[in-house]
Amino acid sequence: MLKNVAAVVLDDVHPFELGVVSEVFGLDRSDEGLPVYDFAVASAEGPVLGTNAGFTISTPHGLERLEEADLVAVPAVRPQTAERPYPPELLDALRRTVERGARVLSVCSGVFLLGEAGLLDGRRCAVHWRYARELAIRYPRARVEPDVLYVDEDPVFTSAGTAAGIDACLHIVRKEHGTEVANAVARRMVVPPHRDGGQAQYVKRPLPATPCDTVGEVLVWLERHLDEDVTVDQLAHRAHMSPRTFARRFLQETGTTPYRWLLRQRVLRAQELLESTDETVDSIAGRVGFGTAAALRHHFLRTLGTTPHAYRRTFQGPARVA
Template sequence: MLGDVAVLALEGSHAFELGIFCEVFGIDRSDGALPVYDFALVSATGDSVPTRHGFDVRTPYGLDRLSSADLICIPAYDPGVRQPEGLADELRAAVERGARVLSICTGAFLLGEAGLLDGRRCTTHWRYTEELARRYPRARVESDVLYVDEDPVVTGAGTAAGIDTCLHLVRKEHGSAVANAIARRMVAPPHREGGQRQYRERPQPREGTGSLSPLLAWIEAHLDQDLSVDSMARHAHLSPRTFARRFLQETGTTPGQWLTAQRVLLAQHHLETTDDPITTIARRTGFGTVDNLRHHFTRRLGITPQGYRRTFRPPHQQS
């Protein structure tokens, strides 16, 4: 169970990615009945570490603190900055004893240095995927996804995708209700699938009246209905072709893929929080039939709806 979290403050760390770990795992949210982690900020010296932004971060713990962590988090840093000897050994030892490691952006390079990406799928910011693959040819680098979970090694893409990566792990450990509650506290989207495309350099969607946000909210409220691309386009007052192009620009995925993802997410919520039969959940989520629900659910999550309910529903709610 995820309880003890250690975050590495590396020389040249990026403050935003470092802050993501502190925000998700380092804040006491017990007032909202949310998990509280035994959180530690760690450095090689147990003292202050210079970030890439010109200020130092003071850490109360040295590398010996990693020995008890259930999760070790690695922020983005300059891969050209040589990290202390022994750090790679500490990471390997942690994984061997059963801990997880989670990197954001270029933090994946440290995992590669430790040999923890060998034979595993992984990702980093799209600007660095080719370099990651060149340096660590045994890694199976995926260049255009938000995050990859190859338990016990979890790698996330750049910046905002780090939030998605952390919330994914929270969801995996504590369920969607906890992950969604933390996301609301952070004013962040509750769930983006790891396979969703990273946002690359492309024309930016227009603000204001051009935004599809109202449509997305409407779709989320009507997932039980028969929603085709044509019907969604009509609701947005756009041609299907224009709608599909703008949808990809704003969400990084296609309308069909996004719709299926939202329906799976809603099914997860029902499976965790209700005793509804699978047939009822299939109807309420817009999949229609149990077979259709099982197909899409298993394809995306690698587990059947029934198996998910047994695994992720809080024990006190199981009959």
């Protein structure tokens, strides 16, 4: 169980990305019954460090703090150069973290540290789209996915820039504690409770200015009618668009297709019901629109890498499942 989290920083650290990790794992939300982590910021280059925003931060913790962490987070950092290489002792500490069964998380350019430590070899990874080509050139054994928000290659988690780090952190919270806890943390942070890791990082084409809502109302309707069979033609009619225009606008605004978005929402709803109710898998499959338990198992396994029964056992405990 995730209890101890350390963020490790270098000189010229990006404060927003450090703040993301601190916000998710460093705040005491016990007043709402939410998990509290033993959180600390550790420095690899001295007690006082500069940021790329022009101010300094200080911490009493050195690299020894990483040895007891269940999760080591690496916020965005300066690129390595021949004149300013990454500290070898930090790279060793990151490797030891994974070797002893703990996890590592990078936010934005922090992924270069994981690459230098050899932790991306043979793994899929995410990074801000501006750095994707450089990352692929530097670490050719890494499988760089330049368009996604984050990648879960447990025990190595990587995310794209800025707000994508929030999504990756909440994904880890969800994986450890379940959807209800992750949603509660997101609500406190006033951010969307879930953006799928495979969602596009950015809109490739700007949307024209319009006084009308586009697909927002359709998304709200879909969330309330997950159990219904719908087609793109029906959704387009609801949005007062042609099917072709609707499909294009949906991709522009959500970063995915209507089919993929609907599948993911159905899996998410199934997760919530598996955690919070004693309904059978057959009943849940019907409520979320998969129809049969076999279909739910197929999509659940494909999306989450586990079965509904195993997921319920993890978050409800064997006694309640039995």
